[in-house]
Amino acid sequence: MRHHSPIGEPFRNEPLVHNTLNQATGGIWRVHGPDGTAIRKEAVRGTAGPPRWRTSDDPRHWNYWRREYLAYRDELPELLCGDSGLRPPRLLRIDEETDAATLWIEDVDGVPGFEWSVPRLGLFARQLGRAQARHVDAVPDRPWLSTGWLRQYTATMDFSESIDWDHPVAARTWSAELRGGLMELWRRQSTLHDRAATLPRTLCHLDVWPMNFVADGENTVLFDWAFVGDGALGEDIGNLIPDTVADGWVNAKLLPEIIETVTDAYLAGLADAGWHGDDGAVRTAIAVTGAAKYAWIAPMMLHRLATDAPVGSTNYDTRDDADQILAERVPMLELISSWARTALT
Known part of the structure; x- marks a missing residue:
């Protein structure tokens, strides 16, 4: 046809x-x-x-x-x-x-997410909070919505073969403390998934990162709805924060400002829409789901190092300088390691 x-x-x-x-x-x-x-x-x-x-x-x-x-x-x-x-x-x-x-x-003629300022990211997070507050523990009934997305997705990241946490390139760029935290995160990821499954639910996009949104003035156009479904309140923010800097398009030195701005704005958006729950529980949910989502990223890079494959993203960060890429990932990896410590205590 x-x-x-x-x-x-x-x-x-x-x-x-x-x-x-x-x-x-x-x-x-x-x-x-x-x-x-x-x-x-x-x-x-x-x-x-x-x-x-x-x-x-x-x-x-x-x-x-x-x-x-x-x-x-x-x-x-x-x-x-x-x-x-x-x-x-x-x-x-x-x-x-x-x-x-x-x-x-x-075809939206607007500013793509990777060109946004941190305050503009905060505006988007506030808008997302307003949107998701209306669906807390009231996820629509559609037979094709994803269910248990986080556990299913991360289960595909199987690096069961031996991972060399002391690979020379990693040892040059990642401290022993960081490697130990990432190793513990990888070992205990199933515990994080169990905790994530108990969190309050809402309707989630589940692929929220700057490649998938464009500024249309003060409004935000959100693309790529292929994963949409049931998720934890805060799960999309747990993805957005680390994934904003994951491929090197946004300077990872901005990560502390991104964490504070985006988290506070999301909580403000929830309140805008009438949600009156525990802010601390949402912050914990962000940590739990963010750590669970990215438990595989360090093992994947170590696996690629061991097999002489490029350590960056196949489509979004195709550089071949392993030392530079691993060094640039340190702030993101320190974040998910700290999130894991919070979630596992």
């Missing part, structure tokens, strides 16, 4: 940076046509490539390949965002086939 572009034809595809390992994404393009531009994203049933990134036909699975298409079709992003100041990109059209679905969405 031939589908026509909603911005007219002929058109030109401009490939966009994305996680090419995830088999649920067949590609993402900015499409240029005679009537303007749009973003085209293909969701596919993918069974090739790395096993940890293969898709599932289970609607509750962390990588269910049809979830984003269903979320847009059923207007779930609008339900989460409400009048918080967040919004999803405008849906132009969906083309559905047996083993694929193509989303055509608005």
Whole structure:
């Protein structure tokens, strides 16, 4: 079946940076046509490539390949965002086939997240708090929402082979104390997942990082709803804080300011929307889920060092200077190690 572009034809595809390992994404393009531009994203049933990134036909699975298409079709992003100041990109059209679905969405002309100031990150966190407060212990009933996403996702990061915590490159750049904390985090990650499962629940995006949002004036446009589902209150913030600096696009020296600004703003957003719970419990939840989410990152880098593979991100940080990358990761790793100590005491 031939589908026509909603911005007219002929058109030109401009490939966009994305996680090419995830088999649920067949590609993402900015499409240029005679009537303007749009973003085209293909969701596919993918069974090739790395096993940890293969898709599932289970609607509750962390990588269910049809979830984003269903979320847009059923207007779930609008339900989460409400009048918080967040919004999803405008849906132009969906083309559905047996083993694929193509989303055509608005190409937002705004400032991308990696170019934001720390106060602008704080505004987004406040908007997210306003949005999620309305769904605390009231996650919508959709059969395709992800459930247990955090545990499922991290279970795919299997580095069960021997990890050399004293690898010479790591020993040059990571202190013995830091390596010991990261080793303990890796060893006790199942305890963190058990704790995360007991936290108050809300509707979460579950992939909140600067690649997935754009400033539209004072509003924020939030993209990539492929993981959306049940999560802990504070879980999206536990991802946002470390992931803002994880790939070297934002200076990790800003991390202390990011932690304070984003956390306080999220709590203020919850209060804006009428939530009157325990701020301390939310701070703990951020620590628990953030540490659980990134327990694998140090072992992955050590594994890559041992196999002479690039230690950065496959798509977002492709530099080959292992010493520099490991040194730049120290503030983030110290954060998740400290979060783990908080969560495990």
